[in-house]
Amino acid sequence: MTTTKTPGALEPDSPTPMKGKWPSVPHLIVNQARYQLRIFMRNPAAAFFTVIFPLVIFIGVLVFEPGGKNFLEEFEPSRYQQRATPAFIAFAVMGATLTALAMRVTVTRERGILRRVQGTPLPKWAYVAGHVGSSLVVAYALCFVMLVVGTLFFGVDIEWRLIPAGILTIAVGAAAFAALGVAQTAWIPSETAAPPLTNATTLVMLTTAFMPVSDVPRGVGWVASLFPLRHLVEALVPTYLPQTAAPGIQWGHLGALAIWGLIGLAGVIFGFKWEPQADAGAAESQKRSHRSRRGKR
């Protein structure tokens, strides 16, 4: 690299089978996460739905204090904002991981970007880890912003002794939802199917998480209590309440989240697809017409 060379000319080199050094694994993953983060930030729609949208709803709900008969009542008598903030943080974590990853990874797959990456020496899992890593960064940043907004403008008290429990809970929840997000792409057949399917998932998560405690048949309530957002909310809310004894880690809910995470991981390992799915069909029918045209000659 120190020699001068004419631009536009290739330098000869020795044809030894393997030159240079493999980039280290942490470097690969951090690098990939940085590029994915950059892509995320240059994508206004994604940034809006992942960051601005939950923030606006969060602030709106805190301002209007709609109350409501969902299971957050259990955590009374603490103030509404004190309960709602962690619930919204849980929702934002899900949006930044499950929803954003399902969308983003499907899009990269359908555009053939994954296929092109497959032809390079980058290990597949390092590429996926880059996506996951960037979504975790966004999730944590969003949590932080919501916490700051809640504290500064709505008088939410931070229970410092419960902070480690809160961080652990968010870490477990974000990891589980990230795994589920990547796994979900296996069920999304095309780029156009991604928004409705991810929205449907979000709705299921929201209804199960914030279902009213009263007026619901027991069986339905029990099924709803299995879903992961519900567990994340139930694990996170106590870490904001003054009456919770330290350390405040909700092991039962964290265990449930971990199981969801393992289900997601299994889905990724066995179901993840690298080739465009919708495109395969389109290309095939295009090729069929190819053949029939040739056949006519």
Add this chain to the structure above:
Amino acid sequence: MTVPAIEIQHISKTYGEVTAVADVSFTVQQGEVLALLGPNGAGKTTTIEILEGHRKATGGTVRVLGFDPAKRDRQMRARLGIVLQDSRTDPELTPRECVAMFGSWYPDPRPVDEVLELVGLTSVADRRSGRLSGGQQRRLDLALALVGNPDLLFLDEPTTGFDPSARRQAWQLISDLGTLGKTVLLTTHYMDEAEFLADRIVVISDGRVLAEGTPSQLVGPHTDRVRITFRLDGAVVPPTGLGVHQLADGSWRIETRETTATLHDLTRWALDADVELEDLIVRRPSLEEIYLDLVGSTPPEPASEGAKR
């Protein structure tokens, strides 16, 4: 003595009832530039993607740099450069970022600026890739194939969408690669491209190899034959003794080994009959004509022509 860069023996690939590749065998030596030619749907992309490890062959054996590509060995992929027929990159990243990102995955990447320079993207290197023109995006594909400093390049119609000067530049680049001892397997629908770049050509159609050889070997059997073509006004018909036959577009053609004598006979007849030989052309058949004869998309030729090969 060295391992061939690519070795394919009797590969086939079927999709249900569709046979994409029926039976293809060829070998590419290290440092060779081989052009795979054939009509749409011939099986070129299928063959290349089997070599890249993107698809698995139904039958036959394949070796790429001594590896089985279906195993997708990381060592092998570090030495491959790939331009897919249909490829996309993250539209949010700039060409500079894309090239740097891809380069960071390889053990021995080329400098980013050098690669951008090579493919002529320096002036748009900081624009979003999604806003590049079609030809510029194709150049980016080529840059991504080069940045890993590969020993073997698979280029599936690499210059499609290039303007004429960009194409010339890419030709220079690819032939430089050949000079450096890199192996190149490319497909193209441009015969001048194949003729300029290829050390050897393999023509496939309907998933089978039709012909194989250096450009001059392919044209070779025909080189002692000269083609004389011309047009005649109205309903005038030249004498059959000259070996004339009429082409679909109405012009006339003579295939001959004795150019001077045949031309003499032809022009004497024209003078005697007082007809004008319009668009009179005397030349050897081009690679394109040989190719068209091979894949059989030309108007019917006399049987002798087909048998000749």
